[in-house]
Amino acid sequence: AQKVTQAQTEISVVEKEDVTLDCVYETRDTTYYLFWYKQPPSGELVFLIRRNSFDEQNEISGRYSWNFQKSTSSFNFTITASQVVDSAVYFCALSETNNNDMRFGAGTRLTVKP
Amino acid sequence: EAGVTQSPTHLIKTRGQQATLRCSPISGHTSVYWYQQALGLGLQFLLWYDEGEERNRGNFPPRFSGRQFPNYSSELNVNALELEDSALYLCASSPWDTEYNSPLHFGNGTRLTVT
Numbered sequence: 001a002q003k004v005t006q007a008q009t010e011i012s013v014v015e016k017e018d019v020t021l022d023c024v025y026e027t028r029d030t031t032y033y034l035f036w037y038k039q040p041p042s043g044e045l046v047f048l049i050r051r052n053s054f055d056e057q058n059e060i061s062g063r064y065s066w067n068f069q070k071s072t073s074s075f076n077f078t079i080t081a082s083q084v085v086d087s088a089v090y091f092c093a094l095s096e097t098n099n100n101d102m103r104f105g106a107g108t109r110l111t112v113k114p
Numbered sequence: 115e116a117g118v119t120q121s122p123t124h125l126i127k128t129r130g131q132q133a134t135l136r137c138s139p140i141s142g143h144t145s146v147y148w149y150q151q152a153l154g155l156g157l158q159f160l161l162w163y164d165e166g167e168e169r170n171r172g173n174f175p176p177r178f179s180g181r182q183f184p185n186y187s188s189e190l191n192v193n194a195l196e197l198e199d200s201a202l203y204l205c206a207s208s209p210w211d212t213e214y215n216s217p218l219h220f221g222n223g224t225r226l227t228v229t
Contacts, residue, residue: 033215043202045220052215091157095215101147101170102218106156 002027002094006105013082014113021077021108023092029053034068034075035093035102045091051075082112116140118221120205126227127195135190135224139207145169146188147208147218148180152201160203163188195228202226 003026013019025034036048049059051068059066063080079086089109095102119138127133139146148160159172163182171178177193186207192199202225206218 035217037220042222044222045204045206045218047217047219050215050217093157097215101159101162101172102215103159104149104157106154 002029002032002096002103004092004094004103004105006090006092006108008108009106010109010111012111012113015084016081017112018078018080019082019110019112021079021090021092021110023075023077023105025073025075025092025094027094027096029096031097033095033097035095036066036075036077037091037093037104039089039091039107041088048077079110082110084112084114086110087112118205118207118219120203120221120224122224123222124225124227126229128229129195129197131195133192133195133199133226135192135203135205135226136187137190137205137207137221138187139205140209140219143207143209143219144186145208145216146182146186147206148188148190149204149206150174150201151204151223152198157204161190192226197228200226200228 005024032053034051037045039045065078067076089107091107092105093102121136145164147162149157151157161180162170166182180190182188202223204223206220208216
């Protein structure tokens with residue numbers, strides 16, 4: 001069964017600092033999908049990115065970037081020049097092709113102080 | 115387009131009672147998922163419904179059950195409530211995706227408190 005580990009429970013940074021959220025996963029499938037979601041204080045999870053196991057290209061979207069490395073089973077998320085609005089709980093998730101149920105990590109609470 | 119809607123927003127029950135939580139997916143989405151988010155435990159997968167059938171369930175006892183209706187809305191029932199069932203219950207939906215593994219669209223959740 002798939003498993004996602006987010007070892008960082010809480011991270012606190014000062015505005016404009018860069019911050020990296022770690023995600024390590026386990027799966028026996030060769031084809032799988034990785035996701036990042038953001039949960040702001042309002043509670044609703046917001047989808048940020050999906051990556052399939054065959055696409056190891058890193059992705060950048062504005063201040064957000066993702067580093068996918070199959071060799072280390074990691075899918076890390078970096079926020080550049082963090083802002084107070086980035087404060088939220090961030091979840092990494094994995095789903096395998098045989099099961100469409102998505103398994104989440106425990107989440108990392110990011111606090112960005114002004 | 116309306117998002118995933120869940121009701122009620124808050125629910126307070128006493129131990130031993132039953133709770134019913136409801137979810138309406140985004141129009142056109144056929145899959146509905148239920149997750150439990152207990153304090154400090156992240157999101158735990160509960161149930162996945164698609165086309166009215168239960169496709170998979172997580173590691174929860176049978177007193178957690180549900181169903182999906184012909185209009186794709188869904189109910190989650192929790193029988194014989196225990197104190198540790200207190201949590202935020204999140205519903206999510208996704209469209210049918212030939213590749214599977216579509217991103218999930220989440221509702222705001224139902225906060226269940228068991229006293």
